Amino acid sequence: MTFFKTRPDRTPPLLLLLALSLLPAVLGGCGDSSAPPQLATEPAGFTFFNLGASTVLNDAIRRDLRDRLGPYATETRSIIDLEVNYRGFLKEHFPELHQLNRRLNSPIGERVAHPTEKLMFRHAGRQKAPFEKVFLVFSGHTQTPLLFNIYMPEEGQETMTALTEKYGQPEEIAWGENGARTLFWRENADVLMVTVSTNVFGEAQYHIMIYFCDNLEAMVRAQQEEQRQRQEQLKQRGVRAF
DSSP states (O other): OOSSOOOTTOOOHHHHHHHHHHHHHHHHTTTOTTSOHHHHSOOSSOOBTTBOTTOOOOHHHHHHHHHHHOOOEEEEEEEOOOOOSSTTHHHHHOHHHHHHHHHHSOTTSOOOEEEEEEEEETTGGGGTOSOSEEEEEEETTTOOEEEEEEEEOGGGHHHHHHHHHHHOSOEEEEOSSTTOEEEEEEETTEEEEEEEEEOTTSOEEEEEEEEOHHHHHHHHHHHHHHHHHHHHHHHHHHHHTO
């Protein structure tokens, strides 16, 4: 298994060794009928631990993530803010994400809570995983992924090398001081973004975001339809009152 999707025509040696080392465990678990099909067959597009745009969150996936990343907390209503790096970054460099972010939140700047299942792994590093914190947001309507936030320490350079092997050379945006930069890849409507910056101690830090834009759009449309139905119900109640 890999953190992220591997191109079918390229298999990094490091990932091949990892796959071979995990083979006995995978074969030993084949008799487990509770194992989700998403963990056996990697979805298309960007993935994190085989979780991609088409994945439907279930109990087996929750257990698998807990085993990998440790205990987690859950939010069932969450503010979804797509902004990254600094206010205005998306407007300047990713206008389609900026417009989607405006639709997810109030035009006057008020944050809107959405029906979600947000899994928050705040101490992933204790599991010997190469991550500090991981936040995975799934739709409360469809249980499919909306937004993944993954924070890595300076060792994240190895992951950057692996991502380049998998997806090819990324596009790059230089911004801020001390050489801060954001690298990104596109897969249809979805965006995988990695921001490399330094902390107060001058150490490199990595922030990975995966935007599942089609799923975000679907959630916005579902909520708009729910709002339309509520307004229609209120209208009908008013009509029946007279």
